[in-house]
Amino acid sequence: MPYHTFKCSECIPDRAMHAVIKGPGEDLTSCLPLGYLNTIPGTISERGCAFCGAKHVIGSPMKDVIHLSHGPVGCTYDTWHTKRYISDNDNFQLKYTAATDMKEKHVVFGAEKMLKQNIIDCFKAFPHIKRMSIYQTCASALIGDDINAVAKKVMDEMPDVDIFVCNAPGFGGPSQSGGHHKINIAWIDQKVGTFEPEIKSKYVINYVGDYNIQGDSEIMIDFFQRMGIQVLSSFTGNGSYDDLRGMHLAHLNVLECARSSEYICNELRKRYGIPRLDIDGFGFEPLSASLMKVAMFFGLEKEAQAIIDDETARWRPELNWYAKRLKGKKICLWPGGSKLWHWAHVIEEEMGVKVVSVYSKFGHQGDFEKGVARCSEGALAIDDPNELEGLEAMEMLQPDCVLTGVRPGEVSKKMRVPYLNIHAYDNGPYKGFEGWVRLARDLYNAIYSPIHQLSGLDISKDEIPTDKGFMTRQMISDVNIIGDGTTPIEERPYTGEWDIVTKLRGKKYPKLESQQQLGMV
Amino acid sequence: MDDVMKDRVEQLADFIMKWCLWQFHSRAWDRERQNEEILTKTMQLLCDEPVNLSTPSDRCYWVDAVYLANGFKKTCPWLGIMDKKDIKLLMQGLKGRIDYLTINGSLNQELTNPIY
Numbered sequence: 001m002p003y004h005t006f007k008c009s010e011c012i013p014d015r016a017m018h019a020v021i022k023g024p025g026e027d028l029t030s031c032l033p034l035g036y037l038n039t040i041p042g043t044i045s046e047r048g049c050a051f052c053g054a055k056h057v058i059g060s061p062m063k064d065v066i067h068l069s070h071g072p073v074g075c076t077y078d079t080w081h082t083k084r085y086i087s088d089n090d091n092f093q094l095k096y097t098a099a100t101d102m103k104e105k106h107v108v109f110g111a112e113k114m115l116k117q118n119i120i121d122c123f124k125a126f127p128h129i130k131r132m133s134i135y136q137t138c139a140s141a142l143i144g145d146d147i148n149a150v151a152k153k154v155m156d157e158m159p160d161v162d163i164f165v166c167n168a169p170g171f172g173g174p175s176q177s178g179g180h181h182k183i184n185i186a187w188i189d190q191k192v193g194t195f196e197p198e199i200k201s202k203y204v205i206n207y208v209g210d211y212n213i214q215g216d217s218e219i220m221i222d223f224f225q226r227m228g229i230q231v232l233s234s235f236t237g238n239g240s241y242d243d244l245r246g247m248h249l250a251h252l253n254v255l256e257c258a259r260s261s262e263y264i265c266n267e268l269r270k271r272y273g274i275p276r277l278d279i280d281g282f283g284f285e286p287l288s289a290s291l292m293k294v295a296m297f298f299g300l301e302k303e304a305q306a307i308i309d310d311e312t313a314r315w316r317p318e319l320n321w322y323a324k325r326l327k328g329k330k331i332c333l334w335p336g337g338s339k340l341w342h343w344a345h346v347i348e349e350e351m352g353v354k355v356v357s358v359y360s361k362f363g364h365q366g367d368f369e370k371g372v373a374r375c376s377e378g379a380l381a382i383d384d385p386n387e388l389e390g391l392e393a394m395e396m397l398q399p400d401c402v403l404t405g406v407r408p409g410e411v412s413k414k415m416r417v418p419y420l421n422i423h424a425y426d427n428g429p430y431k432g433f434e435g436w437v438r439l440a441r442d443l444y445n446a447i448y449s450p451i452h453q454l455s456g457l458d459i460s461k462d463e464i465p466t467d468k469g470f471m472t473r474q475m476i477s478d479v480n481i482i483g484d485g486t487t488p489i490e491e492r493p494y495t496g497e498w499d500i501v502t503k504l505r506g507k508k509y510p511k512l513e514s515q516q517q518l519g520m521v
Numbered sequence: 522m523d524d525v526m527k528d529r530v531e532q533l534a535d536f537i538m539k540w541c542l543w544q545f546h547s548r549a550w551d552r553e554r555q556n557e558e559i560l561t562k563t564m565q566l567l568c569d570e571p572v573n574l575s576t577p578s579d580r581c582y583w584v585d586a587v588y589l590a591n592g593f594k595k596t597c598p599w600l601g602i603m604d605k606k607d608i609k610l611l612m613q614g615l616k617g618r619i620d621y622l623t624i625n626g627s628l629n630q631e632l633t634n635p636i637y
Contacts, residue, residue: 028538029626036631185637251577262547266637275581278542286540293584345539365629370545373538 002031004380008388014040018383020372028369033383036364038174043386045175046407047361051075053176054168054183055135056083057260060097061211061236062244063087065164066122066129068098070115070147071137075099075170083424084214087238088505092129098122102139112145119154123161131241132163141169162241164191175362175384177259177337184263187244188271192264195245201230201515203298206250206274208265209257209338210281212237214428215501219435220256220281222504223291227303228511235261248272252297256281259337259367281431282339282439283346284312284319303511311433317490319350322440324491325477327352329447332397333375334359334390334404335422341370343403348376351440356397359385387411400447416455418446434496441494448473522614529599530614536592537619543585544623549632552624555582556616562586564612567593568605 002023009015017034039045048056051069060067069076076099087093100118102111119132134147151163168182205224210217217237224231232250233243247253253265253276265276277293280286288308295304331347333340333355340358347353358371359382372381380393390408394415402412402419409419420426420442430439450470457464522530537544543555558578563586565572572586573579594600603611624632 028622029628032628034630252581258542258545258547263637266547266551269578273577275578276546277581277584278545280542289540289588293588296584296587297580341542364547364631366545366547366631369623369627369629370542 002026003033006389006392008392009043009386012040012042015043015389019385019389020381022372022375022377022379022381024377026377028373031372031381032365033368033381034365035360035368035383036174036177036362037384039384043384044388045361045384045386047174047384048176049138049170050168050172050176050179050182051135051137051170053173053179053260053362054166055133055179057176057211058180058183058236059133059135059166060093061085061087062131062133062239062241063089063091063093064129064131065093065241066096066098066126066132067093067135068100068118068122068132069135069137070100070111070118070140070145071102071135072139073099073101075137083211084428085211085237086215086501087212088218092126096126100140102137107139107143110143110145111140112150115140115145115147116150116154119150119163120158123158130161132161134163134165136165136167136169138170141167141171164241177362177364180260181263184261185267188247188264188267191245192268193245193248195242196249197232197243197246199230199232199249201228201512203227203229203300204232204250205229205252205254205294206233206235206247206268207231208235208253208255209259209261210234210237210431211257213423214425214430215504216281216429216431216435218501218504219429219432222507223307223432224254224294225509225512226307227291227295227298227300228509228515229294229298229300230512235264248274250274252277252294254279254294256342257338259363280342280346282342283350283436284316284433285350286342286346287431287433287436288312315433315437317488318437318492318494319440320488321491321493322437322444323351324481325444326440326447329353329400329443330356330397331443332357332359332393332399332402332404334385334402334408336360336405337363337367339403339422341367341374344371344374344379350436351443353443355379356399357382357393359383359390361385391415401443403443416452418449418452420446429501434500437494438496444477445473448477450476526611526614529597529611530618532597533593533611533615534618534622536596537589538622540592541585541589544619547631547637548634549624552632553620556619556623558582559585559589560612560616560619563589563593564609566590567600567608567612 002020004019004021020031020033022031076097100115147165151165166183166186168179172178217234221231233247253274255265255276255278268274269276279290291304295301331353340360344355355375357380361384403422405423412419426442429435546552546555559582562572562583567590
């Protein structure tokens with residue numbers, strides 16, 4: 001077995017099977033770390049809790065909803081939206097989050113009465129919002145407050161409101177992934193089938209498992225709508241509460257992040273017979289294949305091909321410009337869940353960047369199967385790494401950039417290894433053809449930033465050259481680019497706009513509209 | 522299975538592992554169904570046999586099968602000179618290999634969890 005023991009974790013024998021190095025000839029029957037197990041005492045895990053997974057990842061991207069945590073205020077602060085789950089309703093769900101602010105007296109005497117008053121106050125404070133999600137926390141779970149009963153009472157008294165209750169306390173699973181599971185099942189049990197959105201097309205999908213980080217979902221939904229496909233609901237990025245109640249009416253579930261939302265797709269298949277199609281929305285080739293698969297399901301191949309041809313012609317030369325300069329660079333791909341397998345191979349195929357390590361704090365073995373299968377020999381796969389293991393991995397692998405979230409990213413910066421924020425993104429969206437070029441650009445900017453020359457100098461002892469200016473990114477990156485005319489003239493750095501999402505809002509889709517005019521139902 | 526066939530099965534399995542996601546559904550019974558449906562339809566496409574598209578599920582399996590058949594043809598030119606009997610044998614071997622990698626030989630301890 002190709003298990004890897006970190007020196008820093010030799011004193012924690014239970015960590016022995018949580019990291020593997022993919023050796024020559026290894027496959028999934030010999031090379032797979034353990035995953036989704038309770039955190040081992042002695043290792044300082046960087047995981048989130050189940051409440052965080054339910055509320056922060058899946059619940060709160062719903063846009064037309066008051067999100068209320070029933071618990072101490074800290075739970076809400078710590079899950080307030082530091083991710084950029086944007087929405088087209090002026091980011092209501094990013095701007096406002098609510099908590100019942102439970103105190104000791106509520107723990108002793110119960111907090112149901114106070115919860116009810118809070119719900120009513122919230123609806124009064126935002127009279128244009130008629131939908132609410134309430135999230136149980138550790139405190140309210142332990143004292144046994146019946147949130148469902150309180151919500152029902154309010155709905156009886158206020159017939160124009162609808163409330164969803166998510167009972168996923170922080171301790172409800174080994175990590176945030178426990179919360180993903182609980183909210184998926186709660187949503188289908190409580191809400192799916194309770195509303196019938198308008199069907200406007202012969203071709204109807206749910207787009208599942210994308211949270212609209214800097215507009216990712218909107219980019220993908222634009223492609224589908226250009227083909228004439230109605231996206232009935234988006235689970236949950238920029239998603240509307242009532243649309244998501246109508247998920248049972250779609251013809252196909254198009255699934256991106258299986259880690260966070262395969263549960264609802266499996267249940268929709270079981271209960272309503274809606275098939276599940278797993279896709280990759282990142283990278284030119286996988287995205288093209290994914291769009292074509294969705295199109296083929298409905299017989300819309302020509303429409304998909306037109307989009308693929310247009311987008312590829314527009315953006316491939318810019319991707320190539322970066323790929324030439326990124327070729328041979330090494331990265332640690334340390335995201336949350338799905339990007340470890342969405343990107344493990346295609347970032348190497350299309351940008352020439354070698355993935356030397358993948359990790360996940362909350363991924364299951366199923367996620368590592370996909371990641372390990374896709375990454376190259378020599379890659380180190382780590383489940384639920386602690387900070388010291390991350391440091392040791394960086395020392396061992398010497399990556400040129402670490403693609404991760406803010407917390408491990410800041411550690412990486414202290415090691416003088418640039419990092420790219422792929423949780424909340426730097427300058428996303430990264431989905432779509434243009435988005436993939438934006439990722440290449442951000443990677444290029446991170447790796448070749450002149451700051452790395454300067455940050456290595458110690459002004460207390462190093463000689464500081466005063467006769468030279470700074471090296472720019474391109475002066476550094478182009479050292480190995482031969483200016484002999486082999487670079488096609490059309491290859492160039494990114495030329496897109498700063499904001500590529502806002503213009504999609506309110507866009508007309510002739511293929512969808514023509515079906516509406518024909519009275520398609 | 523001779524060495525040539527083994528090598529070819531491995532090439533096809535590598536393609537699936539790298540470029541597909543359907544083989545990694547979360548439970549053993551899902552994987553059995555996915556492997557069976559998609560690889561059978563892929564075999565039918567490669568052998569120019571009719572493919573059942575009568576239900577939405579069939580169409581969903583079929584789109585993955587079309588992608589696979591096209592990918593195999595593109596990356597494995599030797600497929601073009603194989604006769605249909607050999608392609609069927611090859612696909613049978615591939616099914617066995619994918620079942621082994623994703624189900625029977627899998628180290629994934631969640632495959633047998635009875636609920637989603």
